[in-house]
Amino acid sequence: MYTEKVMEAFRNPKNVGEMEDYDGMGMIGSEACGDIMQVFIKVKDGVITDAKFKTFGCAAAIATSSTATEMIKGMTVEEALKVTNKKVIDVLGGLPPQKIHCSVLAEQAIKAAIEDYQNRHAAKQI
Amino acid sequence: MEKKIYFDHAATTPVDPRVLEKMLPYFTEKFGNPNSQHWFGRQTVSAVDEARDTVARLVGAKSSEIYFTSGGTEADNWALRGAAYAMAHRGKHLIVSAVEHPAMITTAKELMKRGFEVTFAEVDEYGAVDLEKLERAIRPDTTFVGVMTANNEVGTLQPVKEIAALCKKKGVLLFTDAVQAAGALRLDVKELGADMLSFSAHKFYGPKGVGVLYIRSGLKIDKIVTGGHQERSMRGGTTNVPAVVGLAEALRLAVSELDENAAYVSSLRDRFIRRVQREIPFVKLNGHPENRLPANANFSFRYVEGESLLFSLDLKGIAVSSGSACSSGSLEPSHVLLAMGLPEGLAHGSVRFSFGRHNTAEEVDYAVDALKEIVLKLRALSPLFPKDLKNEVFPEEK
Numbered sequence: 001m002y003t004e005k006v007m008e009a010f011r012n013p014k015n016v017g018e019m020e021d022y023d024g025m026g027m028i029g030s031e032a033c034g035d036i037m038q039v040f041i042k043v044k045d046g047v048i049t050d051a052k053f054k055t056f057g058c059a060a061a062i063a064t065s066s067t068a069t070e071m072i073k074g075m076t077v078e079e080a081l082k083v084t085n086k087k088v089i090d091v092l093g094g095l096p097p098q099k100i101h102c103s104v105l106a107e108q109a110i111k112a113a114i115e116d117y118q119n120r121h122a123a124k125q126i
Numbered sequence: 127m128e129k130k131i132y133f134d135h136a137a138t139t140p141v142d143p144r145v146l147e148k149m150l151p152y153f154t155e156k157f158g159n160p161n162s163q164h165w166f167g168r169q170t171v172s173a174v175d176e177a178r179d180t181v182a183r184l185v186g187a188k189s190s191e192i193y194f195t196s197g198g199t200e201a202d203n204w205a206l207r208g209a210a211y212a213m214a215h216r217g218k219h220l221i222v223s224a225v226e227h228p229a230m231i232t233t234a235k236e237l238m239k240r241g242f243e244v245t246f247a248e249v250d251e252y253g254a255v256d257l258e259k260l261e262r263a264i265r266p267d268t269t270f271v272g273v274m275t276a277n278n279e280v281g282t283l284q285p286v287k288e289i290a291a292l293c294k295k296k297g298v299l300l301f302t303d304a305v306q307a308a309g310a311l312r313l314d315v316k317e318l319g320a321d322m323l324s325f326s327a328h329k330f331y332g333p334k335g336v337g338v339l340y341i342r343s344g345l346k347i348d349k350i351v352t353g354g355h356q357e358r359s360m361r362g363g364t365t366n367v368p369a370v371v372g373l374a375e376a377l378r379l380a381v382s383e384l385d386e387n388a389a390y391v392s393s394l395r396d397r398f399i400r401r402v403q404r405e406i407p408f409v410k411l412n413g414h415p416e417n418r419l420p421a422n423a424n425f426s427f428r429y430v431e432g433e434s435l436l437f438s439l440d441l442k443g444i445a446v447s448s449g450s451a452c453s454s455g456s457l458e459p460s461h462v463l464l465a466m467g468l469p470e471g472l473a474h475g476s477v478r479f480s481f482g483r484h485n486t487a488e489e490v491d492y493a494v495d496a497l498k499e500i501v502l503k504l505r506a507l508s509p510l511f512p513k514d515l516k517n518e519v520f521p522e523e524k
Binding site: 002007010011013016027031032034035036037038054055056057058059061062 | 429430431433434437441450459470471474506507508509510
């Protein structure tokens with residue numbers, strides 16, 4: 001049911017871990033739904049220089065976390081905001097229909113991390 | 127990974143070569159339709175009769191009380207729908223336990239759309255039906271109680287004899303789904319006291335696509351598969367002769383080798399449970415600690431989601447199943463674990479290991495070692511795992 005790319009991203013996920021000195025952090029999902037995704041980003045001059053994640057969830061959730069964080073590294077914040085779950089799915093070569101919500105979670109967690117960064121950034125400028 | 131280890135015998139089992147051998151002639155030279163009048167047909171009639179006699183003898187029933195079906199799901203459907211409609215003039219209230227197989231739960235929900243009322247009988251923390259609550263749930267218009275003999279997910283055995291006595295006292299029919307119990311436990315329909323009982327061959331090294339519904343003589347339920355005169359006009363459809371022959375042979379072998387198989391399989395299960403409890407922190411054994419199927423171990427691994435555990439084990443060649451929502455394709459985790467009062471997080475982190483007679487202690491050890499490594503890795507990935515807990519250490523060892 002999973003593509004080889006999904007299984008590879010699940011087997012060897014990239015960007016696993018936490019960041020001590022992150023510029024933005026987003027956490028989406030709940031234990032009750034069986035999926036929680038936490039994304040940390042480091043931003044310099046409007047560019048995402050590093051991203052890390054921690055995920056409680058199924059193979060698809062872990063694979064999309066890995067792929068999505070990998071995609072946003074090197075992007076500007078504006079570009080990263082345009083990373084949709086569909087783009088993550090395309091990179092993974094597709095997901096089974098019942099797993100689409102996992103990729104939505106990845107998109108939302110990244111958006112939440114960027115929002116957190118923007119709030120902190122705005123606060124600093126005041 | 128070269129190694130392939132099968133720990134999912136509650137899902138299905140391989141056909142025993144001795145069973146296959148018995149079946150093979152009925153695919154080719156003895157292909158006749160038992161309903162045909164000619165020699166080719168007559169040749170298979172005796173095979174079906176013999177299979178029915180064997181099954182009846184092994185479960186303490188009369189041959190006329192044994193009906194062959196396409197499997198456990200059809201037998202469950204027939205028992206529940208057939209009894210509900212046959213008794214509808216007396217009442218339209220049905221009771222099924224909250225931990226029944228989807229073959230029962232989904233069917234009960236369908237009947238709710240058709241004017242029946244259904245109570246899902248509550249279970250205790252181990253998944254066993256609460257007798258007092260069940261007694262209180264029985265109303266004057268209750269016609270049917272359905273409680274499985276043993277649970278497919280957590281392996282807990284139900285107090286079927288006590289429930290049968292209660293149903294008899296209240297004048298209500300009792301059906302027990304023995305799909306997981308048949309071949310693993312000794313079954314005698316008279317001793318159990320159930321009015322109907324179902325099972326399926328592929329759970330005890332028989333072929334898929336064939337099952338049995340026992341219906342106590344004198345009990346009339348509606349048909350659900352209408353057609354020709356097969357199964358004493360109670361279930362239409364050309365008899366699957368090789369499958370029926372295979373079912374009977376598989377049951378015969380399972381019963382004659384039951385004690386040694388149960389002892390062996392439960393020794394593997396106990397070794398597995400002991401090692402997991404000793405060597406992996408923050409785990410919960412689901413189901414009753416003693417009163418469970420010999421082959422079943424079901425664990426929740428805190429802070430870890432079951433499907434990711436399942437696929438991690440699969441990558442190491444170990445086949446298991448999970449009660450997490452993600453593995454079932456729904457958004458809800460196992461209804462069995464939720465009915466037992468397990469918190470959703472733990473229900474999502476549940477994995478079932480079901481052992482079989484071809485498994486070895488070495489396989490169990492290999493799986494526990496793999497499991498330790500996988501759980502460590504997934505917990506390191508989990509945002510739920512508290513930072514102040516040491517992943518590899520038992521709390522009491524700190």
